[in-house]
Amino acid sequence: MADQLPFEKPIIELRNKISELKTFTIEKEIDLSGEIEKLEGRLEQLEVDIYGNMSPWDRVQIARHSKRPTTMDYIERLFTDFMELHGDRLYGDDAAIIGGIAKFEGTPVTVIGHQRGKDTKENLKRNFGMPHPEGYRKALRLMKQAEKFSRPVICFIDTKGAYPGKSAEERGQSEAIARNLIEMAGLRTPIICIVIGEGGSGGALALGVGDHIYMLENSTYSVISPEGAAALLWKDAGEAKRAAETMKITATDLKELALIDDVIHEIRGGAHRNVDVQAGYIRQTLKSSLTELTKFEKNELVNKRYEKFNKIGEFDHVNGVMVDE
């Protein structure tokens, strides 16, 4: 069971035991229903205890789970008439970001998201969801198109980061990310961002300058990966667990710090356990978010977005110190 996580071990073991007993009941025709019921009660309690007390590192594991639903999984379930639009018109088509037009509850929208693969083959095609500049430039092209036709933009964020490669640098990875930040800042149409998996640094933020920013309960958003931070801080990538805790990267931590608008509840054990139900939770959030944002006039929207980001930051003053000119 490659997709079971270390902290889930007690749950999996108990679940296996219950299914063994069930098989036994059928094969040997012995009634163990009382026993099974008791164990199922215990399983329920165990799930509440374990999933209700996940550490940041546990959540990192869920956010990176190989079965974790991707942008495509949600697009299929949340939108109708999705049509993928390819290419940045400048260099190529980056499969690490997908985007297109669709309808949400009957309203035309533009949908963009990082796209990971689910197996090795697809991951090679999609570069593990790590975009090149052309991915960001495609996203920007689709956003400008959405602005032209007054469609709200919905971004799904799910990347370890922008691709750290030679070709990416040659084609201006920095500029591509930076351009998206400033263009999103001024985009005259609503932007809703949802972190669905990993929100890795600038490569995530390049789809993240929105009017509303949400995170799934078990997703993460960080300036550097826990491994990277641990390597820099304690010269040991093995300290990633400690770094994950220190850096405040979980949805609840970031909501507490007022860095995101809200946390979207996940089903117990993580979104991968029932994608349909999870998509339903996202749908509710999207509906209320769109209802709120479509009330604003375009200028008002851009002004509010400016104010939203302008107030982010914590600083102090050295009282009374004057610096000579």
Next chain:
Amino acid sequence: MIRDIFTKKKKKYATIPSEQAKQEVPEGLMTKCPSCKSIMYIKELRKNKMVCDQCQYHHRLTSPERIEQTLDVGSFQEFDADMIAKDPLNFPDYKEKSASDRKKTGLNEAVITGRGTIGGMGVIIGVMDPRFRMGSMGSVVGEKMCRAIQHAVEEEKPFIMFAASGGARMQEGVFSLMQMAKTSTALNRLHEAGLLFISIMTHPTTGGVSASFASLGDINLAEPKALIGFAGRRIIEQTIRQKLPDNFQTSEFLLEHGQLDQVVHRKELKQTLEKILAIHEPAGMKEE
């Protein structure tokens, strides 16, 4: 309580930029160029704008030195000099490291902002200092820049930014990451107001700083041989499993790949800025 720690030591942090610049001159008369190893008089090096006259190596400048070299004498008025970092995540050793950088550099943070003139033309300027937490961008850098940009908008002046930074400040987590968005939204206001933004990338301009405001100039300039890029060289080499060429992520490499308008020698930088400013003068600039 946190405030107390800082206020107790506040007198030590009060510095005069021009004096600060003088302190940066190493003790003694002579120094060795780290690039070509030539021995030279420090006085001569300073006269030469901290550029080696043998190999043209551009020594790093402190932010007060940069202001002195760029603005008209006596024209600088600093903004928000007293702003210092908070520690929003209670990150291990962050407070101590900030405090020791303040002591070491005589600066309160990794950027100095203010107004001044260049060739008599009014500008708003920001200069990063790589000595302070590697010039990394946290909340203070973001806030000071945004306030400076707001001054530019209100006073209808061009904004000039000298980047010198290792990227986002890890110790402030997502607060730092969001400064990339914050500075970009402020620059969008400047842009909408039809005002000029000149970005000058100096050694080094990497990570989150390169991937936000530093790349967003109407005109992007760089000093020769500066390191400029998004990802770190070692990470890229590990990812693609090949050695990168020596000139990779240098100013000259970026120019070749269409990411810069010009690479400008430090000796010509002020003249270049004057020229650009003069050409943009009718576009919403006021004479001092």
